[in-house]
Amino acid sequence: MNESVLSAYGFQPKQVSLERIGTGLINHTWKVFLEDQVFILQKINEEVFSSPDDIAYNLSLVADYLKRSHPAYNFVAPVASQQGNSIVHKEGEGYYRLFPFVSGSHSKNTVETTCQAYEAARQFGKFTRLLSGFDAKQLRITIPSFHDLEFRYRDFTAALNRGSSTRIRESRELAHLLLSKSSIVERFKEIKNDPAFRIRVTHHDTKISNVLFDATGKGICVIDLDTLMPGYFISDLGDMMRTYLSPVSEEEKDTDNIVVRDDFYQAIVEGYLEEMKDELTDAEKGAFFYSGIFMTYMQALRFLTDYLQNDLYYQPSYPGHNLVRARNQCVLLQRMIEKEKVFSI
Incomplete structure (x- = not known):
């Protein structure tokens, strides 16, 4: 430096x-x-x-x-x-x-307990609530179309036509699965056209490492606001579900280890609603389950798109790394969908 x-x-x-x-x-x-x-x-x-x-x-x-x-x-x-x-x-x-540096604070790289999931969700909810009186449209776009699922889906279908022919063949089964779930994109279009879904100040990167905790495990505040932009609450809530619900990360190769933990889902919901229950409309509350599906599906699209385009965005650590990541997120998506009747608020 x-x-x-x-x-x-x-x-x-x-x-x-x-x-x-x-x-x-x-x-x-x-x-x-x-x-x-x-x-x-x-x-x-x-x-x-x-x-x-x-x-x-x-x-x-x-x-x-x-x-x-x-x-x-x-x-x-x-x-x-x-x-x-x-x-x-x-x-x-x-x-x-x-x-x-916030004295007495620490951050975590993985979610280990339901208490941590609750505290993180509460902190992200609190941040959005405190900014409810701020006009989110004043914010500049730091990454264009970052959580625009329509854009990500178009990128994916274009890569299926213009990407590496070898990689297209290798990932045909995974691509077919993602194409079969295009109703997730249609639901996003409905949300964008529904005035009950407010444009809010949205963090857009709600992994656990972006929360500071004190020595007792209580959340202090959120950090790393580079992706702070106008958006929908489903981005923040959905990314928490995508990264907190499974005990393993998107890097896990053994898909048998990918499970969805019911108690962590409830902790996220309770923590977020602790701060946002009076801010959200009934329509928004009805999209809680969808938010996890939305973010996981989008990340699967992004990983597979990048693989088909010869790894332009996510740098691989080994051959086929982004294909492994895409498969991981597809399995997580399937596990989430299986929970639809269990998860409710």
Whole structure:
């Protein structure tokens, strides 16, 4: 890292020490130690976020609103540089931003208990609730069509026609399964045309690692707001279901290990409704089960599309990695669908 990045915040390189942290696939993150102070430094991945200034703009708007309307909320806002900027650009290095480290906090990479699932869902619900008076349409789009299922489905069908012929043959059975579930796309179209489904401030990346916990296991706040954009609540709730319900991740090769845990579903629902029960319309509450189907189906489409296109987006760690990921998500989708009569709110 260029020393000028640290100097932009008034830090002398000899005064600080850096520790690489996190398992994120998008941004690079370091813990910065300066005497008795600790910070978190992130480098933004410009291949994913083509306009980093839009991220800074969104965070500034939300930070100002929360400071005025809900000053008690622990919003982790970027630290201003010596020039007063919330994001620092260094030619040849990229875009960086610095955050204060929340004392006594920790994050988790996997959901181990129903209490953790409940706390995470409550924190994401609380964040959306506190911003219910904020006009989400003010936010800039940091990743175009990120959770647009129609767009992802069109990409998938195009890849079936123009992708690698060898890979198309290899994944024919999986592709047929996803094509047979196109009613999930039709339901999304209905939601987009239904005024009962509000456009809200949506996090769009609700994995457990984006929640800070205190020493007792209680949630403190949500973090990593690069994908903060206007959206539907099904994106946040659905991604929690996709990543919390199964004890194994999307990297699991043995599909026998992919199961859906009923008690974790109930924990997510209870935690989210603890904050959002008075905010959601009846129509939105009726889409709770669908939200998990929506996000899991979309992720299966994205993994298989990328595989057919010779791994342009998700970098593989071994041959066929994205095919394994797609198969994993298809199995999870099937397991979820089997639970439709069990899951209700």
